[in-house]
Amino acid sequence: MAESFTDVSNAPWFKQRHNEGFAPQKVEDFGDGVPFLRFTLLNFLLTWVLLSVKENAGDDDEEEELQREIEETKASLQKILNRRFTTARQRHSSKFIKYKPSQQSASAAFNSGAKERIINILEMLADPLDPPKFKQKHLPKPSASASPPVPIMHSPPRPVNVKDQQDWKIPPCISNWINPKGYTIPLDKRLAADGRALHDVHINNNFATLLEALYLAEHKAREAAAIRSKLQKEILMKEKERKERELRALAQKARSERTVLDYLPHSRHNFFEFHPLSQGLV
Known part of the structure; x- marks a missing residue:
C-alpha cells in the first residue's frame, strides 16, 4: 500500500517555524x-x-x-x-361645617356652654359586596304623544258591618309541633286552619284489589304448606314401616339361626366322629 505525503515546504507555518518572534x-x-x-x-x-x-x-x-x-x-x-x-x-373626603345650636332646643342642656361647634362629616364606607339597600323600579318612560292616564274611579267607602269583621279575622298560622310563644288555639279552629276539610277523601280501588290478592296468595301458600307437610308425614311413615319390616326380617333370621344352633348339640358327636376334617378339632 503506497503512502501519500503532502508538501508543506511552502506553508507559512513551515517557513516561520524557527522564528521565535512569529505568532x-x-x-x-x-x-x-x-x-x-x-x-x-x-x-x-x-x-x-x-x-x-x-x-x-x-x-x-x-x-x-x-x-x-x-x-x-x-x-x-x-x-x-x-x-x-x-x-x-x-x-371619602371629609368636610368641616360650623354648627350653631339653638338655645331653645332640647340639645341646649348638652352643649356645656358651647355657642358653636365644628363638625367633621365623613362618608361612611360601604362594603361593595353588600346587596343594594334600595330597589330600583324600572318605570316606562312616558311618551310625549301619549294620552293622559285614565283616572281610576273608586266607590265611596262603606261602613264595615260585624259579619265582615268576623270574616276577616284570620287565625294566626301556628305549627302543630312548634309553638314557642305558647299560643292557645281551640281544636276546631286548628282543624279548620289545617285545611283537611277542604278536599274530599278519595280511596283508590286498587287498595281492595291489593288486599284480595294478598289474601289469595296467603291462602294458596297455606294450602301448599299443608300439602308439603302431609307428603312429608307420609314419607316418614313409609320409611318407618320399611325399617320395621327390616327389623322383623332380621329377628326372623336370628330365630331361625338360633333354632339351627339348638339342633347342632345333639348331632355334634356324630359330626366330629365321622367328618375327616374334624379330627384335629376334637
Whole structure:
C-alpha cells in the first residue's frame, strides 16, 4: 500500500517555524496544529476567554432588559393604584361645617356652654359586596304623544258591618309541633286552619284489589304448606314401616339361626366322629 505525503515546504507555518518572534494569527498559520501546539493551546484559551466575555455581556444585556421591564411594570401598577386611591380619597373626603345650636332646643342642656361647634362629616364606607339597600323600579318612560292616564274611579267607602269583621279575622298560622310563644288555639279552629276539610277523601280501588290478592296468595301458600307437610308425614311413615319390616326380617333370621344352633348339640358327636376334617378339632 503506497503512502501519500503532502508538501508543506511552502506553508507559512513551515517557513516561520524557527522564528521565535512569529505568532500565528490566522488558521493557515497553524497548519494542522502540531508544530505550534503551544500557540494552539494559547489560541484556544484566548478564544474561550473571548466567548466567556461575550456570554457575560449577553447576560448583562438580558438583566438590564429584565430590570427595565420590571421598572415599567412597577410604574404602570403604581399609576393604576394612585388613580384608584385618588378617586377613593375624593369620594371619602371629609368636610368641616360650623354648627350653631339653638338655645331653645332640647340639645341646649348638652352643649356645656358651647355657642358653636365644628363638625367633621365623613362618608361612611360601604362594603361593595353588600346587596343594594334600595330597589330600583324600572318605570316606562312616558311618551310625549301619549294620552293622559285614565283616572281610576273608586266607590265611596262603606261602613264595615260585624259579619265582615268576623270574616276577616284570620287565625294566626301556628305549627302543630312548634309553638314557642305558647299560643292557645281551640281544636276546631286548628282543624279548620289545617285545611283537611277542604278536599274530599278519595280511596283508590286498587287498595281492595291489593288486599284480595294478598289474601289469595296467603291462602294458596297455606294450602301448599299443608300439602308439603302431609307428603312429608307420609314419607316418614313409609320409611318407618320399611325399617320395621327390616327389623322383623332380621329377628326372623336370628330365630331361625338360633333354632339351627339348638339342633347342632345333639348331632355334634356324630359330626366330629365321622367328618375327616374334624379330627384335629376334637
